[in-house]
Amino acid sequence: MKRHCLRLLNSCLAVFLFAAAPAPGQNEITINPTITVLGSTKPIPVSLEGFSGEVADVLKFDLYVQGFSFVAPDAAQYQISGSAAGNVQGRVVDRVAKATLLTRSYTGAALRREAHAFADDIVQAITHKAGIAQTKIAFKVQTPSGNGEIYVADFDGHNAQAVTHDDTIVAAPAWVPGRLALYYTSYQPGNPDIYFHNLSTGQRRIIAGYSGLNTSATVSPDGSRVAMILSKAGSPDVWVSNAEGGSLRQLTRTAEDESSPCWSPDGQWICFATRMAERRMLAKISPSGGAVQRIPTPGSPNPTEPDWSPDGKWIAFTSQAGGFDICVMPADGSAPPTVLVGGEDPSWSPNSRTLIFARRIGGRYVLSVLDVFTKQVKDVARISGNDSQPAWAK
């Protein structure tokens, strides 16, 4: 007990998860605290039997990037078994509690989709949290010419589809929460303008096409407002408008450049990158205006590209000290940032546990997904060219 308390005291970034399991011997109970620490949590050992080919690949990918490791059945905490003959059927047994947590079969979709659905059920059964296996991402694909298109895909990069066909410079896709709709920047009109694009109808329109820079749109959690970077007042500043681009209001008035705004999940703050006294830093401002408040990132210099987790607890961002690093810190500043892996432009999954980000390998960018607790990371399927600026649909 004492030892555990000390460990808790030592880990300021801990999320506390207490697991209880029946102990051997009499009816006594032992408490096995499982401490979930950013970047250094042990994965949950599972075994995977009976699957092959694409279904096995999907399950391994989905579970690995959500904090599971694969071991022999007799070493597993949870035994996952089943088959993919015709359709996906699966079972999850808690080996410690000797209980079957899940038995289910999946029909009516491609095997890949059925496997993702099973992965989500596994995550729900074991962690009691929604999984990410059936979520979507949007991102930028750039050819060597510098031009590119906005794409959407499954979170693992499969089933990618271009949503623009302009062969121009594009940037910064952002989802409308709960809708098949994006905002993004396109240079199609000869100027970087912000588009709203309804993916269900295929219709799009410019919501910010002012002189100078119009970019980095980001939608409020309730979908009613858009924060963005405009330079129409002479310098890149944070502005906010309604979803149509109307009721435009300038929030920051600095001679410096602001970039990459994001919303807090309660809609009370817009966090962004800026510079004060020659130093780059993160700051936040109320969407109704007021003072700019600094968000310190001790030990992580040159922060940009903040993204606030949907559960409100964390802010992920890119730090630049030589190379680029993905960092995560508590949104209340109660602990310094933790440097997780090399990469840029993190975007949170809907369940606030996984990040998608861009990293450079061999002179080109690929997208990777990262479980922030175990630091398990995998590259997603690639489109040719540079894949960057991922945005996770929420």
Add this chain to the structure above:
Amino acid sequence: MTKFNRKKKMKMMKLTYLLTFAMVVTLAATGCRNHRPVNVTKLHGTPTGGNPTGDEPGPTLPYSGSGNQPIAVAPLDIFEGMVKDPSALAAYTVHFAYDSSVVRRTEKSNVQAVADALSRDSSTKLLIEGNCDERGTEEYNRALGERRAQALRRELAKLGVDPMRIRTISYGKDKPANPGHDEAAWAENRRGDFILLHPKTGA
């Protein structure tokens, strides 16, 4: 991470109290107000205080006033239909230091040459394209490129050019002049290009 077995719950009450006490101490000691323990949500009066959204006001820093106040942008429609002449002023590209939008003294003769060219033909206008090297994140660089273009616009205004004749565009790091990944390439890519604009009937 098994969740509590409900049947065993009563038997665990004692330990739960102990754990609760340990956690309260821990939370108070570390100030981790946000990280509420998952399985102990039935506590009453958790003495951790604070606002769970972490919205305490931090220090408010005044922005340092720089001498370079923004100049209102020129409306886009006055440039509509104008014809780009990328070669006319290509010799006068201005280069910048790393992560800087300050127009260096050594670059000012180029800016003067552009001002002279504009003064020779009042029917012309100017597009300034701001660009960055790859050592910055994408949207940060898009903003930095805009600041570079606007810094050049301000310099031209100081030399007597009507800023309403000048529009800016930033390509961030999307249009490198040199695709290399070394200092020589980066130095070439941190730049502002001047594109002369002719009226549509001219050119």
